[in-house]
Amino acid sequence: MYKVFVNDKPLFLTNEISKETDFQLFLLDSIDIEQVIVKMFQNKIKKAYLYHPDESVIMKTLKAKIPVNKAGGGLVYNKKGEVLFIFRNGKWDLPKGGTEKGELIEDTAMREVEEETGVNGLTVVRKLQKTYHVFKRNGKYKLKITHWFEMNSDFEGIPIGQLEEGIEKVAWFKPNEIPEALTNSYENIKLLFEEESEDHEV
Template sequence: MYKVFIDNSVIEFLDSSEEIPSKRYDSVLNSLQNDLSKLLDQFNFYDSSICLLVVYEDFDMALNQVFHAYEFMDAAGGIVKCDRRYLFIERHGMWDIPKGKLDANEQPWEAAVREIEEECGIQGPTIDHLLGITFHTYSYMGRPTIKKNWWYALHYSGSMEVFPQEEESITQAIWIEKKEWNMIRENTYDSIKEVLDMAKDF
């Protein structure tokens, strides 16, 4: 299953071979039976909390149909672990996980390491495994944009001194234990909560 976060709303995309979860959806649509190109016009995603399910045969096709008017952007980042502590940043007054856009011809895992190093000032975190992929929408340079994020679990054994990247509006970077993750959850985005869930066993 893939999830696209739109402010407080979410569209879940489920492969047709999988069983539909036993939860409440505002609407369930089948990509072969419904015109997905008009889906975003049918619901007030930005002023309410909507949860939709789209059952697809081809995920890329279904995603492109729903978000045909959006620019697509790729990004990568991750949760860094050093001993029993994990690295988080504060940006625009919200807790976040270091991440950023892929450069040309850059692989997601390369971008994740580079962005973490740039945004937090540490050197040499190493990829452990891919946690998962999320999508979220936002406005970039005045254009509606959907960002695909690759999220990784990384290990780190260097100095825990951090240098938040101020030009990226990062006001602080902190190392905290997992028992303190509730502090992050209380002031973060739904897409980041999803990544925390992915990393619960890391």
């Protein structure tokens, strides 16, 4: 199953019919994906499932309808086991950004962490999951696919937010401070920490 967040509301691409009832279920063959996305942006749909026996077909259809923006981001730990967060648009987020032509996605993630926070001395530990969200820019919908990497950093200076990217604050959070930060974050970021807590003592 893929979870795509549309205006921070979940659109599940699934090959299973769930017994839950608090959502709308659409069959891929009988719906225009773009119409579902429009309704989610208008808050007419809070949670939806798109069904097809082959989930990858749903994702292909979505990518065919909506231009894809590929991005890389980092879940960065320092030597004390604290995690690097940025504060932008009134929410706590993780550093990430779009890939440049010919750039490996791992390099994108490291470059963006450095540019957005000033934190360097990065090493990639492992690849995390990809996250998907649909955003609207200049009246057009785009699907952002972010490739996330867990990283370690031996940086000991003061991180500085990239002002031209609208980053107001950069902070290292201790593991016990992360749940509170996540109450004012995005669903995609919460997903990463769900995965992280399963594999890593957060």
